[in-house]
Amino acid sequence: MAKILIPTPLRQYAGKQDAVQLAGQTVGEVLQSLTSQYSDLRRHLYNDEGKLRSFVNVYVNDEDIRYLSKEATPLKDSDTVSIVPSIAGGSAGIAAPPVTLSKEEILRYSRHLIMPEVGMEGQLKLKSAKVALIGTGGLGAPLGMYLAAAGIGRIGLVDFDVVDFTNLQRQVIHGTKDVGRKKLDSAADTMLDINPYVEIDRHETALTSENALQILKDYDIVVDGTDNFPTRYLVNDACVLLGKPNVYGSIFRFEGQATVFAYPGGPCYRCLYPEPPPPGLVPSCAEGGVLGILPGTIGLIQATETVKLILGIGEPLVGRLLLYDALAMRFRELKLRRNPECPVCGDHPTIRELIDYEQFCGIPNQTHEPVAVEGDIDPVEVKAKIDRGDPFVLIDVREPHEYQICKIPYAKLIPLGDLPKRVNELDSADEIVAHCKSGMRSAKAMDFLKQAGFRKVRNMKGGILAWSDKVDPSVPKY
Amino acid sequence: MIRIQTQAWDTMVSHAEKTFPKEGCGVMLGSDGVVLEAVPLPNTYTGPQEDFFVMDPKDLNRVDREARERGLDVLGVFHSHPNCDAYFSKRDLANSCSWFSYVVLSIKNGRFDHANSYRPDFDQKEAPKEELIYG
Numbered sequence: 001m002a003k004i005l006i007p008t009p010l011r012q013y014a015g016k017q018d019a020v021q022l023a024g025q026t027v028g029e030v031l032q033s034l035t036s037q038y039s040d041l042r043r044h045l046y047n048d049e050g051k052l053r054s055f056v057n058v059y060v061n062d063e064d065i066r067y068l069s070k071e072a073t074p075l076k077d078s079d080t081v082s083i084v085p086s087i088a089g090g091s092a093g094i095a096a097p098p099v100t101l102s103k104e105e106i107l108r109y110s111r112h113l114i115m116p117e118v119g120m121e122g123q124l125k126l127k128s129a130k131v132a133l134i135g136t137g138g139l140g141a142p143l144g145m146y147l148a149a150a151g152i153g154r155i156g157l158v159d160f161d162v163v164d165f166t167n168l169q170r171q172v173i174h175g176t177k178d179v180g181r182k183k184l185d186s187a188a189d190t191m192l193d194i195n196p197y198v199e200i201d202r203h204e205t206a207l208t209s210e211n212a213l214q215i216l217k218d219y220d221i222v223v224d225g226t227d228n229f230p231t232r233y234l235v236n237d238a239c240v241l242l243g244k245p246n247v248y249g250s251i252f253r254f255e256g257q258a259t260v261f262a263y264p265g266g267p268c269y270r271c272l273y274p275e276p277p278p279p280g281l282v283p284s285c286a287e288g289g290v291l292g293i294l295p296g297t298i299g300l301i302q303a304t305e306t307v308k309l310i311l312g313i314g315e316p317l318v319g320r321l322l323l324y325d326a327l328a329m330r331f332r333e334l335k336l337r338r339n340p341e342c343p344v345c346g347d348h349p350t351i352r353e354l355i356d357y358e359q360f361c362g363i364p365n366q367t368h369e370p371v372a373v374e375g376d377i378d379p380v381e382v383k384a385k386i387d388r389g390d391p392f393v394l395i396d397v398r399e400p401h402e403y404q405i406c407k408i409p410y411a412k413l414i415p416l417g418d419l420p421k422r423v424n425e426l427d428s429a430d431e432i433v434a435h436c437k438s439g440m441r442s443a444k445a446m447d448f449l450k451q452a453g454f455r456k457v458r459n460m461k462g463g464i465l466a467w468s469d470k471v472d473p474s475v476p477k478y
Numbered sequence: 479m480i481r482i483q484t485q486a487w488d489t490m491v492s493h494a495e496k497t498f499p500k501e502g503c504g505v506m507l508g509s510d511g512v513v514l515e516a517v518p519l520p521n522t523y524t525g526p527q528e529d530f531f532v533m534d535p536k537d538l539n540r541v542d543r544e545a546r547e548r549g550l551d552v553l554g555v556f557h558s559h560p561n562c563d564a565y566f567s568k569r570d571l572a573n574s575c576s577w578f579s580y581v582v583l584s585i586k587n588g589r590f591d592h593a594n595s596y597r598p599d600f601d602q603k604e605a606p607k608e609e610l611i612y613g
Contacts, residue, residue, distance in 0.1 A: 007542060008551035009577035018546050043600055044577065053600070055575040057535045064535070084539045085577060088523070089570035090501055090530030091559035 002030050002075040005082045013040040027058060028071030030081060045083065055086045101127070105197055109151055122311045123151060127197075129310045130154040132219035134207055134235055136187040137161070138285070138295030139225035139249050139302065141173035146303040147223075148191035148198045152310070155191070156201040156219055159183045166478075170292035207231055209354035212238040221309055223247040223302055227285055229276045230357035236261060236269035237354055240345045247306050249298040252282075254291050254326040256298035259317050259336065260305055262345065266318040271339040276361040280440075287440070294326055375446055377458040379467040382433055386410050392431040397445045398464075402437065406475045408467060416441045419448055428454045435460035435467070437478075480554060480579045480595050482506065482513040482612040491590045493518040494558035494583045500527035503557040505541050506581065507550040515550065517541050530569065531557050554579030554595070561586055564594045566605040574598035574605060581610065 001021050006014045014020060015038065022037075024030035035042040047053050058065045059082040065073045075081070101109065101123060112118040112126075131152050133140055136159045147155055161183045163174045178186035184202045191200060203215050207226075212234055216222055222244050224235045232250075239246035239262040246261040248269065261268045301322065308314045321334040344351045385392055396403060396411040403413050414422050416436070426432060432454060434442035439462050446459045460467070468475040482490070486506065493516070494502045504518040519541070523532040533555070542552050555578050559565070564584040566574075574580065576598050584591040595610035 005543070007577065008546065008553075011551075047601075054602075055573070059535070059539060062536070082539050082542075084535040084542070085575035086535060086573065087503070087533040087538060087555050087575060087578075088531060088573040089557060089567070089580070090523075091562045091565075091567050091569075 001077050002079045002081055004030060004034055005080060007083055007085070010041060010044055010083070013044065014038045025074060026069075026071065027060060027065050027073045027075060027081060030075060031058070031071070057084045057086055058082070059084060102197075105151070108195070108197070112151070117313050118311060122313070125310050125312075126151045126307070127153040129221070130156070130219045131306060131310075132156040132158065132216050132222045133225060134158045134222065134231070135225035135227070136171075136173060136183045137167065137225060137227065138170045138251060138290065139299040140187070141171040142296050142299035143223055143225055143303050143306075144173050144187050144191050145194055146300060147306060148195045148200075150303075150307055151195065152198060152306075154199045154201065154219075156203060156215070157184055157187055158203040158205065158207050158215060159187070160204055160206050166286075170290065170295050172296070207234060209234060209356065212354060213242060216244065217242055219244065221245050221247060221306055223306055224249065225299065225302070227251075229282075229361045230363060232269060233276065233360060234354065234357045237344050237351060240268050241353070245309055247302045247309070249295075249302045251290055251294050251298050252285065253288055254294065256294055256324045256326075257321055258298055258301040258305070258324075259321045260309070263309075263316065263318045265338065267336045267338040268342060268345040270344050271342045272321065272336055274339075274343070279362045291326055294324075297324060297326070375458050376461040377433055378461055379435075379470050382435075382460055382467075383471045385433075390431075392433060393426065394433050394435065394460075395426070395445070396436070396464075397434055397441050398436050402478075405478050406464060406468075408435070408464065408472075408475070411435065416445055419445055423449070423452055426454070428452075428456075431456040431458075433458045433460055436463045438463040438465050479609040479611070480506075480511060480513065480581070482516075482581070482610070483508075484613050486513045486516040487612040489516040489518065490556050490581070490583065494556075494585050495588060495590060497521065497558065498585050498588045499560045501529065501531040501558050501560060503531045503533055503555065505533075505538065505552055506554045506556060506579070507541075507545045508553050509549070509551050511553065513553055516556065528560060552578070554581060556581040556583065558583045558585050564592055566594075566596045566598075566607075570596075571598060571602055571605055574602050576600045576602075579608065580605070 001023055004020050004022060006018055011018055020034060022030050022033045024033055035045060045052060045056055060073055060079050109123050112123050113120060129152050131147060133143055133155060136144055136157055163178045163181055163183055163186055165179055167174060168176060173190045174186045184204050188200045188202060205211060216238050222235060222239050224246055226232055236246055245263045248261050249258045305317050308316055319336050321336050323332045338345060340347045343349060394411040396413045397416040399415050434445040436442040439459060442459045446457045449457045465477055468477050493504060501521055503521055504516055506513040506516050508514040519533050519537045521527050521531040522534045523530050545552055559582055564582040580596045581593060583593045593610060595608050596605040597608050598605040
């Protein structure tokens with residue numbers, strides 16, 4: 001026989017007794033006997049699998065049976081068995097929905113609250129949600145503004161850039177007055193002006209393999225508003241490793257894409273693109289241009305998906321790549337499947353931690369000093385040659401529409417793509433200098449001409465942008 | 479519903495304010511759904527106590543035994559949330575015990591702000607709010 005003390009809240013299920021004498025050789029036998037005699041007690045002590053509930057501790061006299069022989073702990077007649085709950089908790093972790101919305105918030109979110117699909121429950125989910133937004137540029141601008149307006153409780157912004165004039169054609173979260181300011185501050189000001197009830201975390205850094213997991217772990221959803229391949233792979237892998245959905249969008253010229261990666265059971269970015277394109281093959285927006293309104297459309301598709309994921313309504317854009325063509329004004333959809341062989345989200349992943357993404361994408365380490373490339377010529381020297389009347393040919397390998405924006409009067413326009421068929425306009429006996437906007441395309445032109453047998457070819461370093469900086473500030477930069 | 483008498487309530491608030499910015503905790507004793515006495519207990523969590531607390535089951539066992547000798551029941555437990563609202567967090571839920579009322583006190587900048595009481599279910603899935611009357 002052993003004495004079992006019944007905790008006060010459970011006495012109502014044990015005939016209002018505070019202690020029960022029961023026969024049994026072990027703790028397990030005695031508890032078995034107790035719960036068969038008072039069957040209502042069972043569900044308070046045991047879970048459906050017949051195991052003691054996680055919060056139930058059993059003591060024999062003053063010892064926890066976990067440190068004795070657990071339920072096989074033998075009992076003597078004089079022993080007292082106590083059932084004691086574990087009590088712990090704390091404010092950390094994701095808050096269950098906050099208690100209420102203030103009167104002001106109820107008024108603000110009225111158009112959400114009157115839709116049953118959102119309602120009070122949904123608005124509280126939005127308020128409890130934490131969303132990380134990588135980049136406050138083209139995609140980040142509409143995302144930040146609408147996610148703040150929708151009442152997302154906490155938004156973490158990651159950016160290290162400064163607003164410049166070329167941003168303003170599309171990055172509507174920043175204004176002319178913000179040029180020169182940190183994008184983080186400018187974006188946060190706009191968002192807090194739209195909705196002072198949101199909290200904004202400012203992560204003033206580039207997302208790297210070293211900091212990504214630490215930064216992103218505190219958020220429920222990650223929204224990728226970046227514009228380069230290394231960061232895209234980094235965000236993807238970090239989301240897969242952390243088990244957080246990655247709301248993806250990308251834009252180029254007149255076309256965009258959006259989908260949700262790393263959603264449970266769905267594909268990730270690597271399932272779609274296992275390898276990055278060779279460096280330089282896909283131009284960035286800075287090189288290829290972008291219709292200013294395009295990131296608005298794509299960013300708002302991302303914002304819509306983010307809000308749907310939080311509310312748990314509708315059909316998420318998972319396993320579907322949405323393609324948008326602004327010129328045709330058409331949307332198309334491609335089916336995407338999770339690749340069981342995917343190195344990061346597949347059945348047997350080989351990538352279990354973040355890697356060096358610059359290297360993965362074939363981008364040379366930028367910490368090294370740039371080496372002077374053979375054949376480079378400084379714009380100042382080009383100007384001196386023109387002034388001295390040196391015999392040489394300056395060719396501009398940009399596109400005609402760029403030539404319309406600004407030009408160096410002395411230069412002859414031969415777009416890079418036309419060079420093979422117009423190479424006969426050049427004489428290999430002449431000294432030739434090629435230039436473009438920033439020096440990339442003219443380097444390719446120089447390579448082409450050298451292979452075609454030209455020996456005296458040079459590349460104007462920094463292109464017409466450097467010309468504007470160093471020689472003639474009246475030449476506009478674009 | 480849980481009703482907390484003034485003296486017990488004052489003990490809870492002053493303990494929660496005293497332990498700020500760490501979480502404070504304790505047990506509520508009484509009978510018939512009325513808390514007559516609050517017993518502060520040490521937070522024995524060995525990590526950062528700003529957002530977590532653990533009661534030593536031995537303390538709880540002792541308080542329960544002493545209470546029953548005086549004819550009182552353990553009606554529930556209380557703990558504080560320093561500088562945040564009195565919600566029932568995921569961590570609260572994951573560690574909850576369905577036998578008790580859980581009173582959560584929000585302490586902001588060292589002063590009591592508001593409180594709520596919850597009744598967690600068996601499976602630690604939900605903790606519905608219950609009516610809380612104090613003072």
